[in-house]
Amino acid sequence: MPKSDDGVVARFSLRERTVHWLAALSFVYAALSGLSLWSPHLYWLATVLGGGVTTRWGHPWGGTLFALVLAVMFSSWAAQMRLTGEDRVWLRGMRQYATHNTEGLPEPGRFNAGQKMLFWTQAACVLLLFASGLVLWLPEMMPRGLRLAAILIHPLTAITSIGGIIVHIYMGTAATPGSLRAMLRGWVRPGWAAAHHPKWYRETSKR
Amino acid sequence: MHTVAKLIDTSTCIGCKACEVACQEWNDQKFTVGAFDGTYQTMEDLDHNFWNLIKFNEIERPDGGMTWNMAKYQCMHCVEPGCLTACPAPGAIYRQADGIVDFDHDKCIGCGYCITGCPFDVPRLNPVTQKVYKCTLCSDRTAAGLEPACIKACPTNCLTFGTRSDLIQIANARTAELQDDGYTDAGVYNPQGVGGTHVLYVLRDASDPEQYGLPKDPTIPWTVSLWKGPVKWLGSLVFAGGILGAFFHYLRYGPKTYDEAAGDDHAEV
Numbered sequence: 001m002p003k004s005d006d007g008v009v010a011r012f013s014l015r016e017r018t019v020h021w022l023a024a025l026s027f028v029y030a031a032l033s034g035l036s037l038w039s040p041h042l043y044w045l046a047t048v049l050g051g052g053v054t055t056r057w058g059h060p061w062g063g064t065l066f067a068l069v070l071a072v073m074f075s076s077w078a079a080q081m082r083l084t085g086e087d088r089v090w091l092r093g094m095r096q097y098a099t100h101n102t103e104g105l106p107e108p109g110r111f112n113a114g115q116k117m118l119f120w121t122q123a124a125c126v127l128l129l130f131a132s133g134l135v136l137w138l139p140e141m142m143p144r145g146l147r148l149a150a151i152l153i154h155p156l157t158a159i160t161s162i163g164g165i166i167v168h169i170y171m172g173t174a175a176t177p178g179s180l181r182a183m184l185r186g187w188v189r190p191g192w193a194a195a196h197h198p199k200w201y202r203e204t205s206k207r
Numbered sequence: 208m209h210t211v212a213k214l215i216d217t218s219t220c221i222g223c224k225a226c227e228v229a230c231q232e233w234n235d236q237k238f239t240v241g242a243f244d245g246t247y248q249t250m251e252d253l254d255h256n257f258w259n260l261i262k263f264n265e266i267e268r269p270d271g272g273m274t275w276n277m278a279k280y281q282c283m284h285c286v287e288p289g290c291l292t293a294c295p296a297p298g299a300i301y302r303q304a305d306g307i308v309d310f311d312h313d314k315c316i317g318c319g320y321c322i323t324g325c326p327f328d329v330p331r332l333n334p335v336t337q338k339v340y341k342c343t344l345c346s347d348r349t350a351a352g353l354e355p356a357c358i359k360a361c362p363t364n365c366l367t368f369g370t371r372s373d374l375i376q377i378a379n380a381r382t383a384e385l386q387d388d389g390y391t392d393a394g395v396y397n398p399q400g401v402g403g404t405h406v407l408y409v410l411r412d413a414s415d416p417e418q419y420g421l422p423k424d425p426t427i428p429w430t431v432s433l434w435k436g437p438v439k440w441l442g443s444l445v446f447a448g449g450i451l452g453a454f455f456h457y458l459r460y461g462p463k464t465y466d467e468a469a470g471d472d473h474a475e476v
Contacts, residue, residue, distance in 0.1 A: 036295070040295060043297055046296075052296050055316070056317055100460055100461075136318075136320075139332065140332050144328070147322075147323040148431070151320065151323055151430055152431075152433055152438070155438050156438060158442075159445050163445040166449035167449060167453065174457055176463045177464070189465075191465045191467050192465050194465070195464075195466070196465065
């Protein structure tokens with residue numbers, strides 16, 4: 001990472017980036033293999049991923065890896081993701097944010113309220129996905145009532161989770177130039193920090 | 208094309224279990240020794256290598272006596288099969304033109320969704336091969352013009368094989384006989400919640416099929432129907448909407464830009 005006197009600001013540590021990309025890789029595998037088992041129309045995904053039997057074996061393990069990585073992510077980020085009063089004001093003005101008119105919105109800290117909402121949504125989803133996934137993983141050990149609940153809860157939470165990640169990928173790449181580099185290389189330009197996370201930028205540059 | 212079916216007249220079943228043996232023999236299944244539970248029933252339940260079970264349902268009569276409501280228990284070969292609805296692997300479960308619902312074990316991935324989708328709790332997972340098994344209605348025999356093994360072995364003609372329409376007529380006729388004999392609640396079990404079945408029963412008391420171990424009004428579980436219906440549409444909407452929404456947002460509003468040079472002054476505020 002370039003040093004701060006090279007005119008850049010450190011945004012994500014190597015540990016944070018490693019955890020993020022482990023989560024991303026396991027998520028993509030779990031999502032694609034999961035979609036292949038969701039509907040016969042998407043079963044071709046299972047063929048691409050090594051066949052139906054392999055996918056039935058691999059999907060639960062991929063999901064378990066994702067859940068474990070998310071537990072690590074949770075332990076390092078949960079405190080920073082707490083929603084504040086300002087965040088609630090920001091969320092009410094989300095439409096303004098989406099149309100690039102942030103005038104009058106509270107200044108975001110290290111994470112804006114949208115990022116925080118994504119974090120909590122994914123945290124809740126992974127809990128439900130893992131619990132219901134465990135039931136679907138070992139059907140012969142589970143009572144029928146639980147299996148019937150899991151077979152509905154699992155796809156519903158998966159839809160929520162994947163929907164959130166579609167927005168997340170767009171926001172983190174095309175919609176916000178400089179974001180992807182922040183997560184890959186760990187640094188951002190001062191102008192980026194001042195524009196997107198002004199409160200955080202002031203705090204870091206004071207140090 | 209006529210579809211085929213199996214008719215089970217519970218009023219003439221004597222519990223001899225010849226059908227169980229014939230099923231094991233024809234399908235070349237090893238018998239797993241179970242625990243003796245003090246009844247005449249061979250096994251507590253179906254298993255991946257035991258597809259046909261006579262249930263010795265013990266019913267207490269109003270006069271204090273006991274009646275055996277014997278009922279042959281196996282795959283019902285539903286017209287609208289819950290197992291097929293739930294199955295993610297195309298071709299692993301299929302419905303033949305003659306109405307038989309059969310499994311292709313080369314395509315089965317062992318997910319067990321069919322077990323959850325079945326309203327009769329019939330399919331069983333083999334923990335070693337991780338494939339699911341159930342009665343095939345002897346599709347390998349019927350394809351060659353033979354009747355299923357269980358029917359071949361039945362000594363009392365309690366079991367009949369034929370076209371479904373013929374068997375429904377026979378079942379109705381037998382029901383009328385039973386009603387004449389005083390079994391006023393006699394009836395045919397052909398549950399419409401699953402579109403009807405290719406295994407039909409004549410019950411001496413059709414008012415309460417649960418006395419025979421049969422569900423009263425079986426349907427594909429609502430969570431499975433919801434998952435395979437509205438939830439699928441909801442998911443498609445979210446995925447397509449998310450991708451298209453992001454794309455059109457970019458066309459309309461473009462990226463969030465920032466001033467490359469800005470920031471340093473800001474820091475000193």
